[in-house]
Amino acid sequence: MVCKHCLSKPVIYFPINSTQLCKSCFFRYLESKVKKTISKYKLIEPKDHIVVAISGGKDSLTTLSFINKIANKQRTIKITAVLIDEGISNYRSKTIVDAKKFCKKNKITLKVYSFKKEFGFTLDQMIIKLKMKPCTICGVLRRYLLNTKSQLLNANKLATGHNLEDESQSVIMNQFRNNVEISARMGPITGVIINKKFIRRIKPLYLCTEKEIGLFAFLNGFISGYHECPYAEQSYRQDVKDMLNNFDEKYPGTKYSIIQSFLEILPLLKNKYKSNIRLKYCISCGEPTSKEECQACQLIKKLK
Amino acid sequence: MARVYIDKEDRIITIAAGTVRELLQKLKIPSNTVIVTRNDEIIIETEKLNQKDNLKIIYVVSGG
Ligand code: SF4
Numbered sequence: 234m235v236c237k238h239c240l241s242k243p244v245i246y247f248p249i250n251s252t253q254l255c256k257s258c259f260f261r262y263l264e265s266k267v268k269k270t271i272s273k274y275k276l277i278e279p280k281d282h283i284v285v286a287i288s289g290g291k292d293s294l295t296t297l298s299f300i301n302k303i304a305n306k307q308r309t310i311k312i313t314a315v316l317i318d319e320g321i322s323n324y325r326s327k328t329i330v331d332a333k334k335f336c337k338k339n340k341i342t343l344k345v346y347s348f349k350k351e352f353g354f355t356l357d358q359m360i361i362k363l364k365m366k367p368c369t370i371c372g373v374l375r376r377y378l379l380n381t382k383s384q385l386l387n388a389n390k391l392a393t394g395h396n397l398e399d400e401s402q403s404v405i406m407n408q409f410r411n412n413v414e415i416s417a418r419m420g421p422i423t424g425v426i427i428n429k430k431f432i433r434r435i436k437p438l439y440l441c442t443e444k445e446i447g448l449f450a451f452l453n454g455f456i457s458g459y460h461e462c463p464y465a466e467q468s469y470r471q472d473v474k475d476m477l478n479n480f481d482e483k484y485p486g487t488k489y490s491i492i493q494s495f496l497e498i499l500p501l502l503k504n505k506y507k508s509n510i511r512l513k514y515c516i517s518c519g520e521p522t523s524k525e526e527c528q529a530c531q532l533i534k535k536l537k
Numbered sequence: 538m539a540r541v542y543i544d545k546e547d548r549i550i551t552i553a554a555g556t557v558r559e560l561l562q563k564l565k566i567p568s569n570t571v572i573v574t575r576n577d578e579i580i581i582e583t584e585k586l587n588q589k590d591n592l593k594i595i596y597v598v599s600g601g
Pocket residue numbers: 319367368369371372462463464465466600601
């Protein structure tokens with residue numbers, strides 16, 4: 234078995250068409266896929282200031298490495314890496330090491346904001362205090378910090394490491410639970426430019442599989458080992474993820490098809506739910522919200 | 538019998554399998570969730586395995 238382009242030793246096998254690629258052809262393939270996504274959906278434009286949300290995991294460091302490469306060529310693009318330290322002992326402390334190492338090596342500005350410093354408690358402490366599911370608290374407060382800090386840094390875009398798997402899981406979850414309106418707010422780029430409070434979110438790895446990203450990170454030595462959040466639970470998403478992985482194993486290309494057909498209908502969905510998006514601002518912090526007071530402020534109040 | 542280290546579980550097993558694909562099937566691990574190495578070099582699903590191979594299964598799906 235050899236690479237389909239150059240006859241070298243392969244590092245990845247694609248069951249969808251029974252072909253394989255060697256390391257350098259795989260790097261070229263992945264970079265071209267990410268670049269195509271970026272240009273097709275206009276994710277990055279000259280003079281952008283992009284905050285790249287990183288956790289120290291494979292997805293976010295791969296995202297950062299591609300965006301950094303682009304910014305090094307197009308000097309009007311500015312990037313800042315932002316890491317949210319939730320305060321999860323035995324987990325985040327390990328991935329932070331990988332994140333810092335990466336940014337130092339590539340001379341990228343890294344800002345670290347912690348739950349402890351911003352809200353007074355670590356996530357570990359909040360869970361005991363609030364008696365709520367860890368991922369709910371974690372997700373709400375992390376999103377809040379990413380948005381407010383991006384504004385503070387004067388960024389106009391926020392890049393995340395979301396990949397084909399995350400997105401196809403969300404599409405299926407929203408179908409299964411009859412939540413298509415939520416799907417209308419998804420896609421490779423989200424948010425509209427109305428004012429400074431709306432940072433557009435971009436997902437350069439939108440069409441990349443976890444295997445491709447994991448392999449890229451492994452071959453580049455981005456990550457030091459397997460780290461899993463101790464709170465990652467057997468959730469609905471996890472069940473959908475296992476189901477899709479097993480199904481995709483049996484019928485290669487399934488996840489890709491889910492996303493391709495989703496992208497086909499996305500403009501129609503966006504159009505249909507356009508008028509439903511009423512913009513309100515949180516009475517406590519002024520951030521955009523769908524309720525009177527945003528979820529983050531409600532949580533922060535409970536902590537006091 | 539190959540010696541296989543599974544990073545997610547941090548354990549070593551010994552198992553007989555003809556190819557990487559067969560190995561993953563025996564362990565019920567979807568091949569789209571892991572990469573497999575032999576002497577720290579990546580091998581793909583179709584690769585034949587030898588007796589006494591030292592393998593690693595590295596998870597690429599993450600939690601959190
Ligand atoms: S698994 Fe839950 S608690 Fe852990 S980092 Fe992810 S969202 Fe936060």
